[in-house]
Amino acid sequence: MNYFELFGLIPQFSIDSTKLETNFREIQSSSHPDRFVTCTSAEKLQSMQTATFANSAYLTLKSPALRAAYLLGLQGIDAIHETNTNMPHDFLMQQMEWREAMDDAKHAKDVVALENLLAEMQTEAKQLQENLAELFDTKQNFLVATEETRKLIFIDKVCADIHKIIEHLDV
Amino acid sequence: MALLQISEPGQSTAPHQHKLAVGIDLGTTNSLVATVRSGQSTVLVDSDGHALLPSVVRYLPDGSIDVGYSAQAAQSLDPQNTIVSAKRFMGRGLKDIDVSMQPYHFVETKSASGEMLQIETRAGIKSPVEISAEILKALKVRAEKSFGLAKNSLELVGVVITVPAYFDDAQRQATKDAARLAGLNVLRLLNEPTAAAVAYGLDNGVEGTYVIYDLGGGTFDISILKLSKGVFEVLATNGDSALGGDDFDRRLFCWVLEQSKCSPLNANDTRLLLTKSREAKEWLTDHPSAQITSVLSTGELVNVTLNTKQFNELTQTLVAKTLTPTKKALRDASLSIEDINGVVMVGGATRMPQIRLAVAEFFKQTPLTNLDPDKVVALGAAIQANTLAGNKNDADLLLLDVIPLSLGLETMGGLVEKVIPRNSTLPIARAQEFTTFKDGQTAMSIHVLQGERDLVTDCRSLAKFELRSIPPMVAGAARIRVTFTVDADGLLSVSALETSTNIEASIVVKPSYGLSEEQMLAMLQSSFGAAESDKNARMLGEAKVEAQSLILAIHAALQQDSHLLIETERKAIEAQLHTLEQLNQGQDADAIHQATEALNIATEAFAAKRMDASVSRALAGKNLDSLEI
Incomplete structure (x- = not known):
């Protein structure tokens, strides 16, 4: 059973997030270990496995980048671990600019600049998500989708780094 | 009044009967035990009517152990053998603790890898786990008495023990070990702020995004939860497992020392002034100023007065220290203060006006203080214990909690x-x-x-x-x-x-x-203390209870879902079931244990089928209750 099947969703990039959340809660309500405290150890084990699987599935499908990577995985494409760094030139330049802006703001201890950078990257991420919806759901162009997915994963990583820096500065 | 149903001694309770389960708040300063009675969560009191049990354990010269108020009263007379705030030492090594203000003889372990610290008392070397187990035992006795059960009765099906959300794995494991030493069956370790959210949320019927600000005696937790249709989903948690009301006492204690310029204190005087500081802190909650007066063992007189303004200044860095984890939790949950529907205050230390003020300023809203901050955690734990034990009252209640540290x-x-x-x-x-x-x-x-x-x-x-x-x-x-x-x-x-x-x-x-x-094992042995026969009787009792609960569970499962099995599968399970039922009439603990294990294994495939069926039912949107008839 794949993650989409678990939640009764069609395996595509655009998903009904309300349905995902509702069905996640339904599944947890029937499979969570709290429901099996007085049950047999076989049932406890079963509950642990199902609840764990549901948590991983929910986490993956909730995040656009992980969801895209998972869809590619279903096509036999490993977008995360692939060492192929064949990214378009303009995105590589953009990457370097973002990293530099992050380092500058970090050294200047400029939280506002970091927040602005986050907002800028979120806008870019939104655009990528729209592209991905089309690439996966309409065109079924997995080659280009792989490229866009890796851009999205990259943005997520830098955003996480920025969050970490803000956390350090903002105490 | 309904007639009491009394089963024959030794016979297990019928499945429809209310199963006895309690929630325990094992606090740094005070501990409590609560249970759900007639659908209402209630804190159990001792014979003097006290709800709180001071988390103080004293090892007396005659070899007995005193827990609670009388131990607390003796702490400045016998500081080395009267252990307070043992929770701070759970799962901790010596290097983690500021020993300078502790009156105890800590024991240095030889191994360099760092083991849990221990304390030398007149009753021997005691680990924080053993000390905590004494507190749990006292609460267990209180619960058994209030249910009218015999001591060490097996009818108490289990407990939910609360821990600070920010407790790490070692601290959680230590808590579970303490429960095992006290002879308690732990149904679940529950995070304190989550327990508070359950008590608050169910009591007030609220939905939305809530922050639980929990400042206890020795720990600080902040949890952000989404409450919706009986599901309590923790979005983020953060905290400081070494920050609490105790630190406010110490801040005040240091100030008193500075002001009165007294000579270095012995252990008894340290404990005395710490107690006086705590009393002054509590007094300042409702009064503009407090006086601290004491005659030390050296004959020196301590006499200082403190107003709220001074106290606020002394403790403002501690108050600020709680806001850093608060910001982190909000950021982790990707929320801003506008998204928060309410802030629930938990823990005795949140009675301090400067804390309430700081929280109100930070969240731009008045914090919710309508539940007793000392009791709310235990009340929530009792509700969860009741649900976990299988009493159906709160069948819709589901807690989705998180791991606090990576x-x-x-x-x-x-x-x-x-x-x-x-x-x-x-x-x-x-x-x-x-x-x-x-x-x-x-x-x-x-x-x-x-x-x-x-x-x-x-x-x-x-x-x-x-x-x-x-x-x-x-x-x-x-x-x-x-x-x-x-x-x-x-x-x-x-x-x-x-x-x-x-x-x-x-x-x-x-x-x-x-x-x-x-x-x-060594600790368990010595805690049984008594004769070998007692131990065997206990083991047989435990084996029987385990077997009986499995038998009931399998019967219920067969009744509900036997259509999932083919004839031969069903017969195989029924045969194992019959064997166990026969053995369970006898006195052979080992045989019962083995047959229980065998039945467990025999039903693994059945359990998997039932889980699949249950998940599909959940998704089909059908009401599970309507299917159970």
């Missing part, structure tokens, strides 16, 4: 690689693949750490695992998949598999700050 592995150069990030919903499992470094290598060691920092030295060492019996291969050929699982109690377990040959690698766990199994 789990990682040591990699090259003393760095930590995160395997499970903080705030992941539990239960969770993650696998990581490793390979060998040398040709023919058959073992490797893995170091598991918990914390947010990048360096191994800045994180808490949880365990070092030795993977053995790896089949010898050329370097880099073996594929060892190590799976980390964190259960609903927030406790970690690890398994390993060599995937190219499917050989399970054996694991040796060395908990860095826990008790070893041998230590646990």
Whole structure:
């Protein structure tokens, strides 16, 4: 059973997030270990496995980048671990600019600049998500989708780094 | 009044009967026990009507052990043998603790890896786990008395014990060990702020996003929860497991020393002035100023007066220290203060006006203080215990909690690689693949750490695992998949598999700050103390209870879902069931135990089928209750 099947969703990039959340809660309500405290150890084990699987599935499908990577995985494409760094030139330049802006703001201890950078990257991420919806759901162009997915994963990583820096500065 | 149903002695309770379960708030300063009675969560009181049990344990000269108010009263007379705030030492080594203000004789362990610290008392060397077990035993006795049960009755099906959300694996494990020593069956370790949210949320019927600000005697937790249709989903949690009301007492105590310029204090005077400081802190909640007067054992007189303004200034850094984790939790949940529907105040220390003011200013709203901050955690724990025990009153209640601190592995150069990030919903499992470094290598060691920092030295060492019996291969050929699982109690377990040959690698766990199994067994032995026959009777009793609960569970499962089985499968299960039922009439603990185990194994496939069916039912949107008829 794949993650989409678990939640009764069609395996595509655009998903009904309300349905995902509702069905996640339904599944947890029937499979969570709290429901099996007085049950047999076989049932406890079963509950642990199902609840764990549901948590991983929910986490993956909730995040656009992980969801895209998972869809590619279903096509036999490993977008995360692939060492192929064949990214378009303009995105590589953009990457370097973002990293530099992050380092500058970090050294200047400029939280506002970091927040602005986050907002800028979120806008870019939104655009990528729209592209991905089309690439996966309409065109079924997995080659280009792989490229866009890796851009999205990259943005997520830098955003996480920025969050970490803000956390350090903002105490 | 309804007639009481009394079953024959030794006979187990019928399945429809209300199962007795309690919630315990094992606090740094005070502990409580609560239960659900007639649908209402209630704190159980002692024979004097006290709800709180001071978390103070005194080892007396005659060998007896005193817990609670009388122990607390003796603390300045007998400070070395009267242990307060033992919770601060749970799962901790000596280097984690500021020993300067502690009157105890801590025992340095020889091993350099760092074991849990211990305290030398007149009753011998005691670990914080044993001390906490004494508090739990006292609460157990209180519960048994209030249910009208005999001591060590097996009718108390289990307990939910609360822990600070920010407790790490070692501290959680230590708490569970203490419960085992006290002879309690732990249904679940529950995070204190989550317990408070349950009590608050159910009591007020609220939905939305709530913050629980929990400042206890020795720990601070902040949790953000989404409450919706009986589901309590923790979005993020943060805190400081070494910050609490005690620190306000100490701040005040240091100020008193400065003001009165007295000579260095002995243990008794330290304890005396700490107590006076605590009383002054409490007094300042409702009064503009407090006077601290005391005659020390040296004859020196201490007499100082403090107003609220001074107290606020003295403690403002402590108050500010609670806001840092608060900001982090909000950020982790991707929320801003406008998204918060309410802030619930929990823990005795939130009675301090300066705390309430700081929280109100930060969240731009008046915090919710309508539940007793001392009792709310125990009340919530009791509700959860009642649900877990299978009393159907709160069948819709579901708690989805998270792991508070990231789990990682040591990699090259003393760095930590995160395997499970903080705030992941539990239960969770993650696998990581490793390979060998040398040709023919058959073992490797893995170091598991918990914390947010990048360096191994800045994180808490949880365990070092030795993977053995790896089949010898050329370097880099073996594929060892190590799976980390964190259960609903927030406790970690690890398994390993060599995937190219499917050989399970054996694991040796060395908990860095826990008790070893041998230590646990030794403590259990001495705590039974009594004759061998008592021990055997207890073992038989436990085996029977376990068998009986399995028998009931299987009967219920067959009644509900036997259509999932083919004839031969059903017959096989029924045969095993019959064997166990027969054996359970007898007195052979070992045979009962083995048959229980066999029945468990025989029903594994059935359990899997039932889970699948249950998940599909959930998704079909059908009401489970309507299917159970």
